[in-house]
Structure formats: C-alpha cells, structure tokens
Amino acid sequence: MAEPSLPRPDPARTARAYWHANIRAVLVLLIVWAVVSFGFGILLAKPLNTIKLPGSGFPLGFWFAQQGSIYTFVVLIFVYVRVMHKLDRRFGVEERGPTTPAPTPPIPPTPPTPPSAPAASQVPERGADA
Numbered sequence: 254m255a256e257p258s259l260p261r262p263d264p265a266r267t268a269r270a271y272w273h274a275n276i277r278a279v280l281v282l283l284i285v286w287a288v289v290s291f292g293f294g295i296l297l298a299k300p301l302n303t304i305k306l307p308g309s310g311f312p313l314g315f316w317f318a319q320q321g322s323i324y325t326f327v328v329l330i331f332v333y334v335r336v337m338h339k340l341d342r343r344f345g346v347e348e349r350g351p352t353t354p355a356p357t358p359p360i361p362p363t364p365p366t367p368p369s370a371p372a373a374s375q376v377p378e379r380g381a382d383a
Contacts, residue, residue: 271344278336282329290322 293301298314306316341347 267344271340271346274340274344275337278333278340282333282336286322286326286329289317289325294318294322 294314294317298312298318301314301317302312304313305311306313338347
C-alpha cells in the first residue's frame with residue numbers, strides 16, 4: 254500500500270506570505286526608527302532636554318537628535334539582517350553557500366607570439382651602393 258503523499262505548499266501562497274512577513278518587519282523597524290529620530294529628537298526634545306547625559310552634560314533630546322537616531326539606525330540594520338535570516342529559513346529561501354568550491358575552468362594555452370620586427374637600431378642602413 255502506497256503512503257499518502259503530503260500536500261505540497263502552493264508556491265504563490267508561500268511567496269505572498271514571505272513578502273507580507275518581509276514588509277511587516279520593514280514597517281516595524283521603520284516605525285522604531287521614526288519614533289527614535291522624529292519622536293525623541295524633535296517632538297519630545299524639550300522634555301528630554303531636562304535630562305542630562307552623565308559624563309558629557311549634553312541634554313538627552315539633543316543627543317537623540319544628533320547621535321541617538323544614527324546609532325539606532327545602525328542597530329536596526331543588524332536587526333533587519335537577523336530578522337531576514339530567520340524569515341528566509343522559515344520559508345526555505347535562505348542563501349546557501351557551496352559546500353565545495355566550483356572547479357575552475359582550465360586556462361587556455363597562450364598562442365605563440367610572432368617574432369617581433371627588428372628594432373630600428375638593428376636595421377642595416379642603406380648605403381650609397383644600394
């Protein structure tokens with residue numbers, strides 16, 4: 254008796270689900286970045302400026318506007334990479350490196366070079382008797 258085969262997932266449905274998960278991750282990360290850069294650096298700058306950073310004395314709102322949003326953006330890049338690797342594994346589309354290097358094609362032999370013309374100093378001059 255033959256075993257029943259498992260139903261194969263619909264590739265279009267899987268691609269749509271992968272795309273939706275990707276867009277959801279991008280939107281969440283963009284919202285975090287907007288809250289940090291626009292919210293903390295502009296909208297909430299005055300209340301945050303009452304807090305001073307220890308050691309530097311800079312107001313926290315100023316720091317978020319000048320440095321915090323940049324640091325957050327860099328951290329979000331690494332978070333995005335990690336989230337995308339998880340999504341790729343979950344949907345079976347992760348990039349896999351080759352386990353063995355591809356063979357290199359043989360280098361074709363170089364054709365023999367034709368003999369070069371003699372240099373001008375080696376060419377005999379025509380004399381008067383020529």
